[in-house]
Structure formats: C-alpha cells, structure tokens
Amino acid sequence: MAQHDNTLKSVDKVFKMVEHLKTNGGKTVTELSQELDMPKSTVQVYLNTLAKNKFVVQNGATYQIGLQFLQYGMYALWNEPVFPNVKSKVEELADTTGELAACFVEELGEAVYVYGTEGNRAIRTDLTMGDRSGLHCTASGKAIFAHLSQERIEEIISQRSLERKTPQTITDPDELREELKQIRERGHAYSKEESVEGMRSVAAPILLDGEVVCSISLAGPANRFVGERFTSEVPDIVKGAANEIELKLTYSESGL
Amino acid sequence: MAQHDNTLKSVDKVFKMVEHLKTNGGKTVTELSQELDMPKSTVQVYLNTLAKNKFVVQNGATYQIGLQFLQYGMYALWNEPVFPNVKSKVEELADTTGELAACFVEELGEAVYVYGTEGNRAIRTDLTMGDRSGLHCTASGKAIFAHLSQERIEEIISQRSLERKTPQTITDPDELREELKQIRERGHAYSKEESVEGMRSVAAPILLDGEVVCSISLAGPANRFVGERFTSEVPDIVKGAANEIELKLTYSESGL
DNA sequence: CATTTTGTTCAACAATATTGAACTAAGACG
DNA sequence: CGTCTTAGTTCAATATTGTTGAACAAAATG
Numbered sequence: 245m246a247q248h249d250n251t252l253k254s255v256d257k258v259f260k261m262v263e264h265l266k267t268n269g270g271k272t273v274t275e276l277s278q279e280l281d282m283p284k285s286t287v288q289v290y291l292n293t294l295a296k297n298k299f300v301v302q303n304g305a306t307y308q309i310g311l312q313f314l315q316y317g318m319y320a321l322w323n324e325p326v327f328p329n330v331k332s333k334v335e336e337l338a339d340t341t342g343e344l345a346a347c348f349v350e351e352l353g354e355a356v357y358v359y360g361t362e363g364n365r366a367i368r369t370d371l372t373m374g375d376r377s378g379l380h381c382t383a384s385g386k387a388i389f390a391h392l393s394q395e396r397i398e399e400i401i402s403q404r405s406l407e408r409k410t411p412q413t414i415t416d417p418d419e420l421r422e423e424l425k426q427i428r429e430r431g432h433a434y435s436k437e438e439s440v441e442g443m444r445s446v447a448a449p450i451l452l453d454g455e456v457v458c459s460i461s462l463a464g465p466a467n468r469f470v471g472e473r474f475t476s477e478v479p480d481i482v483k484g485a486a487n488e489i490e491l492k493l494t495y496s497e498s499g500l
Numbered sequence: 501m502a503q504h505d506n507t508l509k510s511v512d513k514v515f516k517m518v519e520h521l522k523t524n525g526g527k528t529v530t531e532l533s534q535e536l537d538m539p540k541s542t543v544q545v546y547l548n549t550l551a552k553n554k555f556v557v558q559n560g561a562t563y564q565i566g567l568q569f570l571q572y573g574m575y576a577l578w579n580e581p582v583f584p585n586v587k588s589k590v591e592e593l594a595d596t597t598g599e600l601a602a603c604f605v606e607e608l609g610e611a612v613y614v615y616g617t618e619g620n621r622a623i624r625t626d627l628t629m630g631d632r633s634g635l636h637c638t639a640s641g642k643a644i645f646a647h648l649s650q651e652r653i654e655e656i657i658s659q660r661s662l663e664r665k666t667p668q669t670i671t672d673p674d675e676l677r678e679e680l681k682q683i684r685e686r687g688h689a690y691s692k693e694e695s696v697e698g699m700r701s702v703a704a705p706i707l708l709d710g711e712v713v714c715s716i717s718l719a720g721p722a723n724r725f726v727g728e729r730f731t732s733e734v735p736d737i738v739k740g741a742a743n744e745i746e747l748k749l750t751y752s753e754s755g756l
Numbered sequence: 757c758a759t760t761t762t763g764t765t766c767a768a769c770a771a772t773a774t775t776g777a778a779c780t781a782a783g784a785c786g
Numbered sequence: 787c788g789t790c791t792t793a794g795t796t797c798a799a800t801a802t803t804g805t806t807g808a809a810c811a812a813a814a815t816g
Contacts, residue, residue: 250765251549253803254508254773259553266575274793283775288795293507297515301607305793311605311612314573314630319522320565322628349567351557356567372578374570506796509772510804530762539806544764561762 257282261290262299262309270306317374321358324349326450326457329492331359333485334460338363341481343464346371348384348447350392350456353400355385358458367443367465380406380420381413383435383447384461390427391449391456397424412438432479433459437466444469446478448486452493460486513538517546518555518565526562573630577614580605582706582713585748587615589741590716594619597737599720602627604640604703606648606712609656611641614714623699623721636662636676637669639691639703640717646683647705647712653680668694688735689715693722700725702734704742708749716742 264280265271273291277284291307294300298312321327330347337345342363348355354376362368379385379400389397406415414420427433432448446469447461462482469478520536521527529547533540547563550556554568577583586603593601598619604611613631618624635641635656645653662671670676683689688704702725703717718738725734 249548250545251552252510252514252545254510255514255546255549256553258508258511258514259555262572266572269579272793273795284794285776285796286774289506289508289773290511292505293511296507297512298608299515308579309572309576311573311576311607311614311630313569313576314612314614315628315632316518316522316565316630317567317570317573318628318630320567320569323525323564351567352554356570358567358570372571372574374567374572374574376571528762529764540763541765541807542805545804 258290258294261287262294265300265307265309270303270308272305272307276307321373324358324457326452326489326493327358329489330450330458330460333489334359335361337361337460337462337481337485338366341462341478342366343462343468344369345460345462346384347458347460348382348388349458350379350385350388351376353379353404355379355382355388367463369440369443369463377409377439378404378407380415381409381435381439382461383433383445383463384459386423386427386435387433387447387449387459387461388456390424390433391451397421409439410437410441412436414438430479432483434474435463442466444474446474446482448479448483450486450489450493452490457493460489514546514550517543518550521556521563521565526559526564528561528563532563577629580614580713582708582745582749583614585745586706586714586716589745590615591617593617593716593718593737593741594622597718597734598622599718599724600625601716601718602640603714603716604638604644605714606635606644607632609635609660611635611638611644623719625696625699625719633665633695634660634663636671637665637691637695638717639689639701639719640715642679642683642691643689643703643705643715643717644712646680646689647707653677665695666693666697668692670694686735688739690730691719698722700730702730702738704735704739706742706745706749708746716745 261276261280264276268279271279273284273287276282276287280287291300295302295307298310300307301310334345334347338361342365344360344362344366346360347358349358350356355378357371357375358373360371377385379389401417401420406417406420408415414423432446435445437443442465443463444466445461445463447459449456449459451457460482462478517532517536520532524535527535529540529543532538532543536543547556551558551563554566556563557566590601590603594617598621600616600618600622602616603614605614606612610632611634613627614629616627633641635645657673657676662673662676664671670679688702691701693699698721699719700722701717701719703715705712705715707713716738718734
C-alpha cells in the first residue's frame with residue numbers, strides 16, 4: 245500500500261463488501277465474516293450501516309444488495325441531458341431494423357453501456373445497463389474514443405491495457421491510432437467480432453459543441469452484417485439517427 | 501443521537517455526501533465544504549474515496565454521481581428472478597393498451613418502482629426507476645400491501661405514516677385495512693387519484709408460492725379510466741397478464 | 757502583476773473503527 | 787425435553803484511522 249492514499253479505509257471496505265455481495269449473491273453475517281476475513285462483530289457494524297442507508301437489505305438471515313443503488317444510478321443516467329433523446333431514438337432504431345440498438349457513454353476512460361433495446365430478430369447479449377468495458381474493443385467505444393482530445397486518447401492508451409477479448413480485438417496501440425483516424429474520417433466505427441465472436445456492429449458518435457457525449461450503435465450477427473449492408477446501409481441508418489439526435493440537442497440547447 | 505447506533509459514522513457521512521450530490525447536482529470541493537459544513541480537507545478525502553471506487557466522477561472542478569451506482573442497481577433488479585418475465589409483459593401491456601404500464605416491488609415497507617413503459621397515448625409521469633413511495637397510496641403498492649402477511653401489514657401501518665398525497669389518499673388505518681381486504685377478495689387494486697391528481701390505475705399482484713413478489717399496473721388519465729372499462733375491462737387485462745407471468749414462473753421454477 | 761479564490765498536502769490529535777469475550781437465540785439431535 | 791451446536795448480537799477497551807488547520811500550490815480574477 246502507498247504511504248498516503250488519502251482515502252477512508254472503512255469506506256473502501258464497505259464498497260468491497262458490497263462488491264462481494266454483488267459477485268456472490270446474498271450472504272449471512274458468518275459467511276461474510278469468513279469470506280472477507282473479518283470478525284463477525286465488524287461485519288455486523290458494516291451491514292447495519294449499509295442497511296440503515298438502504299443500500300443493503302436484510303432477508304431473513306441473509307443480506308442482499310438493495311434497490312437504493314438503482315435510484316442513484318438512474319439519477320446519473322438522466323443527469324446526462326442527451327439521455328431522453330437517445331433513449332427514444334435507440335428504441336426506434338431497434339424497431340425499424342430488428343437488431344440490437346445501444347448507447348454507450350465514456351466515463352473514466354471506459355465505455356459504459358447505458359441503454360439498449362432488442363429488435364424482434366436481435367441477437368441476445370448478457371449486457372446489463374451500467375456494464376463497463378475498454379473503449380478499444382467495441383464499435384461504440386471506438387466511436388467515442390476517436391473523438392476525444394488527442395491528449396486524452398494518449399492518456400487512456402497509456403494508462404489502460406488494450407485487453408484482448410477475441411482474436412480480432414485491436415491490442416496494438418499503433419494499429420488503434422490508425423483505426424481511430426479512419427473512424428474520424430469515415431464518421432462511424434465498426435466492430436468485426438472484436439468484443440464478442442460472431443457479433444458485428446456499427447456505431448456513430450453524438451457530438452455537441454465538438455465534444456463527444458455518447459455513441460449509438462447497431463449490432464447483429466456476423467452473417468447478417470456483411471457486404472453492402474455492413475459497409476453502407478447500416479452506417480447510414482446509424483449516422484442518420486445520430487444526426488437527428490444532434491439536431492434535437494442543439495435545438496433544445498439554444499431554446500433554453 | 502442514540503447511545504450506540506452501531507454504525508460507521510464516516511460511511512454515513514459518505515452517503516450523506518452522495519445524497520447531497522444527487523439532490524443538488526455536481527459540486528466543487530469548496531461548495532460541498534460550505535454546504536455540508538465540513539473542512540475542505542475532509543471533503544477532499546471523502547471525494548477521493550468515492551472517486552477511487554467510481555461512485556463519484558470528477559468533471560473539471562466539479563464532482564458528480566457516477567454510473568457505478570447503475571451497475572449495482574441493475575444487479576439488484578435482475579437478481580429478482582421475476583424481472584425478465586415482468587419486463588417483457590409490462591412492455592406488451594403498454595403496447596396493446598397504449599397506456600402506462602409499470603411494475604413495483606416491495607422493499608423495507610415501501611413500494612419501489614422498478615420498471616415501466618409508456619404506450620403511445622400514455623400519460624407522462626416523472627417516475628424514475630428506483631423511486632420509492634408508501635405502499636398505501638398507489639394501486640401497485642396496495643396490491644402488494646394486501647398480500648403481505650397480517651403481521652407485516654400491521655407492522656408497516658404502525659411504523660410508517662400514511663402520508664397524504666392527494667385529497668383521495670387513504671390515510672386512516674381502519675379504512676386502509678378494509679381496502680386491503682377488498683383487494684384480496686377482488687384480486688386487484690384501484691387507485692382513484694390517490695397519489696397523483698387526474699391519474700387512475702389498476703394493479704394486480706404476482707404471487708409465487710403464496711408470497712407476493714411484485715405487482716403490475718396500468719395507469720391512465722381519469723377521463724379514460726371510467727365506467728365498464730375501469731371496473732372490468734382494464735382489471736381483466738392486468739389480472740390476465742399477472743396470471744401469465746405467474747404461470748411462466750411456476751413453470752420455469754419446476755423446470756430447473 | 758497583484759490579489760483573491762480554490763484545490764491540495766501533511767502531521768498532530770481526537771475520534772471512532774475494531775476486536776474478542778461474553779451473551780442470547782435458534783436449530784439439531786438423541 | 788434437555789443438551790449440544792451453531793449463528794447472531796452486544797459492549798467496553800484499545801489501536802487504528804478519520805479529522806483538522808495551517809501552510810502551500812495553482813488557477814482565476816481584476
């Protein structure tokens with residue numbers, strides 16, 4: 245541990261406990277005590293504190309993550325002024341194409357999945373709102389990545405490892421820089437099975453005053469995302485939708 | 501303050517700070533210091549801790565609630581085994597009726613709004629997933645309330661005040677007990693502008709092994725929810741949907 | 757460039773988190 | 787039934803850690 249990390253250790257431990265409950269499901273006092281290597285009495289105090297604040301809920305003898313988190317998470321979501329517009333447009337995209345439409349936001353150098361809807365023939369993913377991944381391995385992530393400032397791009401490349409998800413994932417920094425350049429020229433990003441095998445997608449950034457606020461994407465099975473459809477039809481649909489959102493945003497912004 | 505409240509004070513304060521950020525939007529160190537009456541250096545340590553755990557995000561000089569909450573909130577949601585079934589059925593209800601369809605869950609004696617979809621002519625509400633309200637003032641709340649154990653009902657009535665939301669809200673315990681009895685006999689609950697003026701709704705509980713797990717509801721403007729439609733048509737639709745969910749649940753449960 | 761404001765660092769001190777031991781409650785078992 | 791076992795709870799001493807102002811750095815303001 246570093247000398248001065250300037251953090252509250254008890255709070256760190258509280259979050260560690262919450263994480264443990266998320267990963268391992270509901271637990272009793274004794275289980276937590278053993279698994280986290282803390283005395284029972286300490287666990288009790290922690291759970292009392294979490295329960296008092298509704299972040300953890302007692303169900304008989306077991307404690308679980310509470311719905312209180314949802315309230316704060318939803319606040320963070322709706323706090324982004326783009327969100328309402330993006331949400332309805334994503335739903336429209338899923339409806340008209342039948343594929344999986346989604347929206348990602350950048351936070352702390354990661355892509356966060358904030359909304360998605362499945363069209364009637366969409367592929368199924370196990371993505372849940374709030375899930376995070378590297379910016380380098382999805383179309384949505386790359387669409388955002390490409391439009392960050394040059395310094396921020398280099399900062400993120402140097403700080404985060406370009407983790408390999410599939411054989412197609414771009415893990416070489418130089419290759420990534422070239423890819424981002426192409427995305428800026430093209431106006432949209434592709435993923436050719438770079439995060440999930442068998443899944444391809446197309447994403448476009450949403451820019452407001454030159455700043456990227458999020459990206460929207462369409463994803464589908466590799467066999468449907470080929471040829472003309474993949475290289476021009478789907479990109480046009482996605483970019484069109486992104487454009488409409490941008491227009492609504494600038495309109496509503498000036499209309500204040 | 502009580503003698504021994506057996507809670508971690510620093511953690512309580514962390515949550516207080518998060519709550520402040522939710523209520524008042526992004527804040528700087530100095531603002532928080534003034535508004536929460538804490539020294540700047542203390543605020544700093546708190547924000548460092550929250551930021552390190554991604555629950556708060558620094559945006560220039562201001563700190564905001566982070567999307568990390570979303571991940572835990574979503575976990576809590578999907579942790580309920582009913583949720584996937586309920587979600588699709590609620591969407592179906594909104595589609596076929598054009599009204600506002602929603603699902604509520606009980607937690608800590610409160611109704612928590614966990615999912616909702618607006619049909620094409622639905623009334624607009626400012627409800628956000630994760631919002632909480634008393635069990636006594638909505639159709640969804642009462643539908644759940646009525647099917648809790650008798651002891652739990654009395655416990656909740658005695659511990660929580662039956663807060664008045666509109667002139668129609670039931671605030672008298674005896675009146676509420678009678679209402680709950682009728683709901684049990686009828687199989688569904690009504691709200692006649694008891695939480696929001698001009699809004700009526702119909703809700704049905706979803707029971708699994710005799711335990712109520714959540715409720716689903718349809719809400720609409722008072723002028724559309726009248727006569728035959730309000731007393732039999734909508735209730736039949738809602739109860740039908742609830743039944744289908746119950747069947748799917750018992751089926752998938754035994755199928756394990 | 758001077759001035760004010762805001763953010764950050766640090767080490768001493770006070771506060772509080774931590775702990776085991778003692779206690780109670782609930783189940784298991786014969 | 788009563789004993790044994792296991793799980794949950796309480797509490798007061800101690801050591802750890804949270805808290806703080808003061809001093810510094812950085813940025814914004816005039």
